[in-house]
Amino acid sequence: MEPTDLREMMPALESSVYCNWGAGGPSPRRVVEAAESALEHHEYEAPAAAGMYPAAFEVYDEARAAVADLLGASLDEIALTQxxxxxxxxxAGALNWNEDDVVVRTDLEHSAGILPWQRLEREDGVxxxxxxxxxxxxxxxxxxxxAAAEDATLFCVSSLTWTHGTRLPVEAIVEVAHDAGALVLVDAVQSPGQVPVDVREWGADFVVAAGHKWLLAPFGxxxxFVRGGVEGDLVPAAIGYRSVEDANATDYRYAAGARRFEVGTASPAPHAGLTEAIAILEEIGLETIQRRIERLTDRLKEGVPDDRLLSPRSYESGLVTIAVDDPERTVERLADREIVVRSLPNPDAIRASIHAFNSRADVDALLEALESEF
Known part of the structure; x- marks a missing residue:
């Protein structure tokens, strides 16, 4: 399958020039149908057959296997989240924090990588x-x-910055942090689906992501990823029947590996969609996807003046940040022309996210619409 073939299966692209994949990626029909099929089986057939819980667990197992293969991890190292x-x-909830602990983050983390540590700072003096x-x-x-690693407990860094589309040197950061005795959590949500990811190369202790951006899966x-052996010293803040070996035992034992981070009942539909989305992208090939993203973003950057381009001119990702005088108004003006991008709080700019399922015509339409900004 070619990226252009999949584009024809994405209804959201029929009526717009969609350049906001870094916020949310519209799903192809096959993905939505897989989610619908899983839900229908769960609600219509499973109750009178093997049962609703076994049906859901089968979907969870398939999704866990698909994610493990995508990231180069083992099954025991993957937990499913929302x-x-x-x-x-x-x-954050699994470590025993006190006022002697230190969290290190960059100033470019998403709120997901800021607010949990602010809360620990406020509540526990971290x-x-x-x-x-x-x-x-x-x-x-x-x-x-x-310098920041001295006495640090945990580093939280992004693999790709959501503000500039730059790649941070994750492997090098992990090495420095580990030498100082700190754990490392990587927010990788901007990576899977647009670039190949190998968690073994990164060496991080935790990698978090979701399918609803570049992977084209549903929300939820x-x-x-929890590196094998790290979980032994962690006690998750929430516990449920999916967290333990035997929920009916009088003295519970956590499930092996990352599974201790799963909790209880959840709809199988989103993760059925994720499994199908990963399968589709692997049919196309992540290297093929990355090469096409590079060509399209190069085309976009060629049309943006140096003083307006805030992302690197050479390719690093499909995230392209462009300085404009009034980001909110620019987003609204582009929306009037059925072109979808987003504004950023910092820097004062708009961000276009270009996926392999965009076309050269999409890029040219965006550049034409931005001419008055330059």
Whole structure:
């Protein structure tokens, strides 16, 4: 299958120039049909057959296997969540925090990678250190990381910055953090679906993401990677029958691996959609997807003046940030022309997210609509 073939299966693209994949990726018909089919089976057939819980668990198992294959992880290292924010909070809630602990984050984290640590700072006296950035890059490089790592408990960093589309040096950050005795959590939600991801190469302790952006899955299909062996010292804040080996035992034991981070009953539909979405993208090939994103973003950047382009001119991701005088008004004006992008709170700009399922005509339409801004 080619990216252009899948485009024809995406109803949301029939009436708009959609360039907002970094916020949410419209699903193809096959994905929605897979979610619908799982829900119909669960509600119509399973009750009188094997049962609703076994039907749901079969879907969970399939999704866990698909995510493990996507990330280069083992089955025991994957937990299913609802979202990236949900995954980060499950990790944050599993450590025993006190006023001697230190969390390090960058100043470019999404609110999902800021608010949980602000809460720990307020409630438990945890120190939060912020790595400063400039133009989407770490200001001070790895020396700044080393300085911040002293006595640190946990680093929280993004694989791709949502503000600039830059790639942070995750492997190097992980090495520095581990040398200092700190754990590392990677917010990877902008990576799966547009670039190949191998969690073994990163070496991080936790990787959180969700399927509703570049993976084209429905809302509610999140996932959490927990590096094997790390989970032994963690006690999740929430517990339920999916967290333990035997929910009926008088003395519970947590399930092996990342499964201790799962809790209770959830709809199988979103994760059935995620499984199908991953299968579709693998049919196309993630390398093929990445190459097409690179070509299309290069085309977009060629039409943006240097003083307006806030993302790197050379390819790093499909996220392209463009300075405009009035971001909110620009987004509204583009929407009037059926072109979908988003504004950013910082920097003062708009962000176009270009996926492999966009076309050159989409890019040209966006550039034409932005001419008055330049």
């Amino acid at each position: 979202s990236t924010t949900d995954g980060i909070n499950r990790v 120190e939060v250190r912020t790595l400063e950035t400039e133009g989407g890059r770490l200001d001070g490089g790895l020396e700044a990381v080393r 299909a999140g996932f959490l």
